[in-house]
Amino acid sequence: MAPSSESPGEPAFDAVILAGGEARRLGGADKPGLTVGGRSLVEHVVTAVADARTTIVVGPERPIPGVVFVREDPPRSGPVPALSAGLNGVTAPWVVLLAGDLPFITAPHVTSLLNAATTQLPDTTAAPAPSPSKAENPPPQPPAAPARPTPGETARSVSRGAAGPTPGDAAGTPANALRPITRDVAGAAAGGAAASTSGDAREPAPEEGPVGGAVMVDDGGREQWLAGVWPTARLKRALAAYPGRSLKGLLGPLTAVRLALPGRPWFDCDTMDDLEEARMNVLNEWTALACEELGIDPAAVDRDLILDLTKEVAHGVARPAAPLTAYLLGLAQGAGTAPDDAVAKLITLAKNWGQATAETLTDS
Template sequence: MPYDAVILAGGEARRLGGADKPALTVGARSLVENVVAAVSGADRTIVVGPERPIPGVVFTREDPPRGGPVPALAAGLAEVRAPWVVLLAGDLPFLTAAHVTALLKAADPAGAADPAGAESTGPGGAAAVPAGVESTAAAVPAGVEGTGPGGAAEAAGRAGAVMVDDGGREQWLAGAWPAAELQAALRTYEGRSLKGLLGPLTGARLALPGRPWFDCDTMDDLQEARMNVLKEWTALACKELGIDPAAVDRDQILELTKEVAHGVARPAAPLTAYLLGLAQGAGSAPEDAVARLTTLAKNWGEATTETLTDG
């Protein structure tokens, strides 16, 4: 199904201290780059916000800048050429192409098809997550339908779909609508909320796994997204090496490497993690090895001379 993507990425991020939120990174990508990757099947990708070095993207701004989501949507729609529009926030770290495909199928079940060449990896670029491992960027299972709150009866006669969060609340910056209907509604709409504009156009409310609607409004949100990348990487690395993930105390290792990076040197942190693995493989109890290495790092300034002069 031909579609254009409109990504709103020009807000003030007040709860992040005015930081350039779309440029903040989760895994190997910035937040906005992850959203752009998720709509790789779009005919055009339109970002409403400051220009960034992202190839293949059309940048535009609302007038005046930071005028709110409705003016930003209007600016993005002016660049739309396809019959369908996927509207997204620019700070969705867990969104994947598979989520977008499911959204389009829910918006128009009779006509949607998988976008050609769509990626299904998360912000770290990882492959499919092992079965049974919790993952916030796992691919959406095939055949997911838009049968969330509202159901098929409410959808009758209306195209368009919006994602809902775990509490059943619509996430209006994670939806898909017919472009012509959206443009017509905008011409007569005088309100400021996306709910007032998009609610009457929405037929399906879609609950998807992996929290694709999760956005990064606060530093806690950003930290949660980054920790989930570590969770996914740990699961995949354990599968590759044939290690039981339950044997990996991620928090303990991170605390140790933080202590080493702070007390010794940053390059010493990954080396210490490797030495910890060797010690465990040689039969040392992990808790004992961690305690000894932590003490060594805390006393590094005092221990250096003695260590270097030991015969």
Template sequence: MTGRHDACILAGGLARRLGGRDKPGLHVGGRPLVERVAAAVPGAERLIVVGSRRPGLPGAIFLCEDPPGGGPVPALRAGMTEVAAPWVVLLAADLPFLTAEHVSALLDAAGTGAVLVDEDGRQQWLAGVWRTAELARALARYEGRSLHGLLAPLAPARLRLPGAPWFDCDTPEDLRRARSSEPGTPAQA
């Protein structure tokens, strides 16, 4: 394993495609999505959640981005204020199939950073690991709103892992697929 790390879970957002529902609080496999994601980072020294306070995450540090609902870059800026470890695991709060083994593989692969790629080879910017100092420097000089614009120049390792750890629940159909799947493998479309 690469070493000491904190975890920053982005759990805000408006969930427009889910009708404004509390996406991190939606249950898959009997647990809220955000708790499933938090369980994938058991070795994190700090668990930082940018979003609403959650009773199932004792010990987590909860923050809000400025402006609220401002998107992933302001949320990441907020979360980074609490990161102290040399590495930060950056995750969305809606990854039902992510496991500690996937996070370990990302940590092992990271140079400056590492991100999961989906079955089409697209980087999943909210499923990655970053060297804290490099990410902080990039954030300090970045004025855009896109995670791709912020993170792609850091040239992360790209990891394709089994079990669809990159699968997220953005739509009602995604949520149905996650709920009807065996643990670790999304249902076939």
């Protein structure tokens, strides 16, 4: 996307979207170009990073305004070469790395990843950590007051191996609150500095920036390496020295935060079943919103039965007849003139449409 104006305190970032895979499980189809909810999959992802200074899509060029398109060399050579091609155009201190087939990811999800990554910046103003000898017998300290959550983030950071919530967590966490952020390094308490996970034990120099990034995890706790935020300078250095072809091998040592987010922003469309599930999710959302607008109880709508009706009418009569039939049914039900088996009768009529037409035409 074209450079955007950043809000005060908002971290500057570029976005790299990988949208050039082979889609073997989709029969080689143009996966990022498949549509969900009236937009292509890659357009959903581009919209989620609308606040990026620059959005770079690694894949075939498409009619999406404000996006920079590049290709890895050779094309379809894998995610690591694709990331390398995209990173060549990244100048912001942070880079959001996403797959091009994430229909449920939104801008708030990206913001949460950025918040999780940027709040583990090295704290140069904090007092030095105690030496090992002092740490063995630390002087008594009064209990620390619970830290307030950062804006837009209700999850807490916990150290590796922590069992249970950190002190001060509310018992009644809202259903849409973030799940806990897990730091992979000892001593990375909330608001503190996270040590490097790349094998470099020294503290980074100020110009080196943060020590790691944030990766999203799915509902099973598995890392989604094509849904994360990374410090640009460290990622470029790691990539230059990395001989492998695995994103996990490249990004794993750079990970400081693993983050679970509400909804299913990690859901990708690898198969036709995945694509159908994404489309049905859009249908569910539309049904709920339409019912709200019309003052209808969603529980009173037999969606699957109506879909069966419109399918039979579209196939047996004509496509434009399907929405018209659904509208006529609604009018009849609103007027109280529709019989209890109105849908069944209409389905039967559609299935026998050829015979019904012949009889009507011969009668005239």
